[in-house]
Amino acid sequence: MFRDISIQDLLFIKEREPHTLIDVRSPSEYKEATIPGSINIPFFSDEERAEIGTLYKRVGKDAANERGLEIFSAKLPDFIRQFKTIETPMTVFCWRGGMRSKTAATVLDLMGINANRLSGGIRTYRQWVVKELEKEDFPPKLIVLNGYTGTGKTLLLQRLADEGHPVIDLEQFAGHRGSIFGQIGLEPNNQKKFDSLLVQQIQKVKQKPYVFIEGESKRIGKVLVPSYLFDKKENGIHVFIHLPIEERVHNILSDYNPWESQEQFIEAFRLIQRRIHVPIAKEIEESLNEGHFESAVKLLLEHYYDPRYEYSTTKRPHENNFVIHASSVDDAYDQLVKLNYTNEKLITK
Structure with missing residues (x-):
């Protein structure tokens, strides 16, 4: 089973051993801001994310989840293949530590690939950055x-x-x-x-x-x-x-x-x-x-x-x-x- 870790846990780990951070958000989200040193293995493309967001607003949560599952299932083999090339321990994250990173960590666990999940996602990292600058x-x-x-x-x-x-x-x-x-x-x-x-x-x-x-x-x-x-x-x-x-x-x-x-x-x-x-x-x-x-x-x-x-x-x-x-x-x-x-x-x- 994957492990949820805090931003403090993640920073402690990164200081002491090689560790790979994987941002599973869309490419445009990754480009706008990420945790420095992270790589991007997106759960959805920008277009797919927009499509699911539109479905959520116009039809509802269930329809959006079903379409998301359909899209992700088709790309699952390639998604797993990219993670198998990573040789260090790893942590996945999304925006708030929600569905995308949880699903990614769960699927990786089922395939025998160990990965932590950052609790609170990149939002908690941004909060940490702001507090550090305020010090x-x-x-x-x-x-x-x-x-x-x-x-x-x-x-x-x-x-x-x-x-x-x-x-x-x-x-x-x-x-x-x-x-x-x-x-x-x-x-x-x-x-x-x-x-x-x-x-x-x-x-x-x-x-x-x-x-x-x-x-x-x-x-x-x-x-x-x-x-x-x-x-x-x-x-x-x-x-x-x-x-x-x-x-x-x-x-x-x-x-x-x-x-x-x-x-x-x-x-x-x-x-x-x-x-x-x-x-x-x-x-x-x-x-x-x-x-x-x-x-x-x-x-x-x-x-x-x-x-x-x-x-x-x-x-x-x-x-x-x-x-x-x-x-x-x-x-x-x-x-x-x-x-x-x-x-x-x-x-x-």
């Missing part, structure tokens, strides 16, 4: 990477993480780069998904003495950074990184690949066009239309992003500052990891 419990000092647009702050965070340093990459969790062009080529996350990814990372790094983070705004794309984390970032140790503008243009082109999304770039530019002096705005627009992206990016940096960044930094002075002048992202990284973070004031080793 405002995050002891590490924040090392905040700042710099003009194109400085490579995200690249630095990625490399720091790859080398084992504690990192919180807010842009990665948001699925957005934080600018008017920030979602091009990406799929922005909603607040639920952002919160889940953030809490998961907070749990991993909260015992570290310091954590690297980027100097983001409170809003990144569609999501808001929790106030306590944003305030802690504002009062952290700020490292200001300077690269030559040619390097910054190169970094932006490598990250965005604007030639693959030319129309999207033009549309995004039109949202800020009126904020730029008319002759310069016209030149940028012509460069984008003609595919001269290097020229367009350089002009955007000089006449839009750099002035805005300079204004924002003068409005928010920081006590604990350190400045890195580098020739490239690699050079910046080498300097960054040689800093001593044990003191309030940063000093080089």
